[in-house]
Amino acid sequence: MRPNPSFPADLRIVMVLVLVTDLFILLPFLSNSPIRTVLGLPLVLFLPGYALIAALFPAKDDLDGIERIALSFGLSIAVVPLLGLGLNYTPWGIRLVPVLVSISVFTLGMSLIAITRRKGLGENAFCVPFGKMYASLRDELATERRSGLDLILSIVLVVSILLSAVTLVYVVVTPKQGERFTEFYILGPGGMADNYRTRLVLGESVDVIVGVVNHEYQPVNYSLEIRLDNESMEVPENYRHISLGHNSTWEQALSFAPPVTGSDMKLQYLLYREDNMSEPYRDLHLWISVMEADNLTGQEMPAAV
Incomplete structure (x- = not known):
């Protein structure tokens, strides 16, 4: 037809x-x-x-x-x-x-x-002509004049084509996993990787944006710790439990006011995975200097770096 x-x-x-x-x-x-x-x-x-x-x-x-x-x-x-x-x-x-x-x-x-x-x-x-193609294939497979070997070869060919199609679909639907890693970064107040305020007066805060991106191909629970010259500092509760699915991003502003004065102090932002809280999974740091307000009398205010 x-x-x-x-x-x-x-x-x-x-x-x-x-x-x-x-x-x-x-x-x-x-x-x-x-x-x-x-x-x-x-x-x-x-x-x-x-x-x-x-x-x-x-x-x-x-x-x-x-x-x-x-x-x-x-x-x-x-x-x-x-x-x-x-x-x-x-x-x-x-x-x-x-x-x-x-x-x-x-x-x-x-x-x-x-x-x-x-x-x-x-x-x-x-x-x-889909109809003619189907009828021709059906007649070719069903004819009594075909030898047993020809029929077996035809069946093997059809099965091979089907297996190839299934394999292609599987490869496409199940993408190969790449490298597993976590992005961890801190940005300045303007959302760029610069203009970090590192010269402070006691009572002022270091304002940064903390970001975590999960590329681990599985959900991961993270925790954040702040250390100042290897002394652990208090961080808000919502920074201690960060749950992210694969390819998910967490980004929040974080302010930290150093409680002591000093020059070239190491301010560390440490990221932990909850399956290993003994050592940091990622580590970032800034060098900051904090002075008393009285020491600024008659001096120019420290500029932000």
Whole structure:
């Protein structure tokens, strides 16, 4: 039976895949499923190019099947970055939802154009004969004239293709873990890695922004300690218990007023993992000087470093 030229099966599949992928990405209860990745790869790497090729070359004599598939991958890799470049100059920017919408609209739009152009070609319109392909494969496997060896080889080939597909999906859905580490940093009051106030009058505070980023591929509990010349100082309770999931960031402002005077004192910020509180996991420090207010009489106020 000839495929319906008014709604070609291949473009119908393309449009359904686009809409299903959008659902798996946008709906919260589906977005954490590994199926999202499996569907997202064709949406980025194949479907836009296939729809564009279908719109540009609607006749069956324009290109053969292999050329269409190869160009579909190549044009997808070219079109998607161009869509992202265009979004960069819009108020929406390059974010998940704008990128998803732009790719989906482009693919659906090209598919509709391809359907319209194929209608005007009649019998000369390109179509993918899924029915004939299935019937041919079924007859090839079921024919009584096939030898036992040929049948076994055909079954092995089909199983090998299925195993290859399953392996590819597994590799894509289960990304390889990189190096495990934790970022630990302190920033000045302006949110930059400079302008730390290190020359103080007794009673003034060192104001910094403390940041922790978990790249450990697992949830981790951290604790923060402050030491001044190896003497442990009191820190707020919420700095003693910091729980972070993988790729999560914790950043808070922290003020510490040194209780003693001295020159070139070592102010340490120590980060511990709760599975090892005996030694710091990360260590940062500043050198500070603190003087009595009476010592400033007739002197210029120390400048911030």
